[in-house]
Amino acid sequence: MGKKKQQADGDTYAQAAGAIGGLAITFGILAAIKDKLGLSWPATVLLTAGALVALGYLAWRLKAGLSRLWARDPQPAAALKQDAPATPVDEEQTSAQAVPHPELTAALSTAGAIGKDQIIRQDEATVTGVQTGALYEFLMPEGRTYEDVEKRLGTVAGMFGVTRLHMKMERSRDNERRVKLLKLHEPPFTHPFPAPTRQEVATFAGIPLGHDVTGQLAGVPTFDKASMLVAGMTQMGKTTLVNGLITCLLIAYGEFELYLLDGKFCGLTKFEKVATRYESSDAPAVFEDMVDELNDRSDNRYGKLKDAIRNRQPAPKFRPVIFIVDEAADFFAHDESKEGKEQARRIAEKTRSLVAKSLESRISTVLMTQRPSTNAIPVTVRDQFLYRLCLYVASSGTAKVALGDTYFDTVAPINPALLDPDIKGQAVLFAKGRSTLIRGFNFEDHFIWNVVDEVQARQQKETSQAPKSPLQQAIDIMRSAGVDFMLTADLAPALGITETDAVERGKQLSTLLGAQAGRTSQGRGYKLADLMAAARSSS
């Protein structure tokens, strides 16, 4: 109202001013016009009045126009927004964003990964074509997480018209709702991936065991405090996979000792040169002897650990030992005789103890078997394995024997019975509750030979530089003399003991070697085999 009144006052003033101005001019110029035009007075007055009215009107329009221009100052954006009707715009935006991604929404809703009233939003999902398939990246609706998809991955795969083997899922590190899902165009490993280079193995975070379905290296974070069971039917690629594993360990695991038992006689022979102990045998007694030796080393290490704790010293650092057995099932088998059963029970218990103690002793065990039947590897032993690998097996029941009775109740299990037996080396790696489909490496022979030669050269250099213990010196003395036994009377002076009293000399030698002499028909002395066993178990 106030605004309107102000405007009316302004208009009146303008009109009045126009009129006064007009009158002033009127008299001045009326005569001039009359003279100039030669008109009569009435005609001159009328013409002039008309011109003045027109001028006054023009002045008023001009002022009104200028006032409007000045009044058009820019208004603050917030004020504009407040004045604007908010709801229609917001509603429009929301309905544009909430468009469902048709394929993902339908698949996840039918699979039960999201509720019937929930959607995967189009603007929160991307589908990218990659070399091996299609990569779906999306956000689950609020209240849901990636686990809802992972738990039903088999069903989700079915909704996409493929199998669980075609799907690979990854969780995001930044958001529990974010899901990365790879759907392969072809069955996994239809095309082989080239074996990795040394550089790739060395830079992998952990120990690689094979390629995953996208060709990335996949494996376990460490072999420290861990043991592994590898099962699969004959000719499926166990030995090749484990040869690949040993090669990767030699490249990437730093210093460690290898104990190899080649139950198939030549599966692990390539690594004999760098093994601390290599045996090629299917005799249970050989297996038991190796397990005994490693249990002794383990006990010795536990003893040292205890001493360190008692004396409040830092825990000693032990060199890792990896014990690998190709075809272990034979060693647990028995001939139904009383003695056979007793031996099998004893071996099972010793093996269980070795695997269980790997936690602190840094002695890891890898057992392979081509007979993953119920009693091939005793359950007490099998349950100790932190990592399990299962290559193709004929049935889900056999897969359970290898991977654990409750395997199919774990998150997103992969059934090894569904693997293509013609694509060798494929395996389900079950580690830390998660399953990954991999294909073991098939390294060229010359690649493995080069790695082995390098490690052997390094080991020889180290041995030649390390100061020798009296025990090692005694072993060297007996070896160079070509004897299996040496009398105390001969060995003591060779190690610098000058005592002449036989009893005292024996005591000094026994203390120096950390081993007890034995009595034979020749007299008291030391067997080479005993000294070597003592040397192994003391480290």
Ligand SMILES: Nc1ncnc2c1ncn2[C@@H]1O[C@H](COP(=O)(O)OP(=O)(O)OP(=O)(O)O)[C@@H](O)[C@H]1O
């Ligand atoms: N990753 C792989 N890529 C290509 N070929 C492979 C692969 N793994 C294994 N093979 C081939 O499959 C065959 C069987 O492999 P391997 O001897 O390792 O199987 P296995 O399971 O140890 O057999 P068995 O238990 O009978 O000794 C070999 O000819 C090997 O070359």
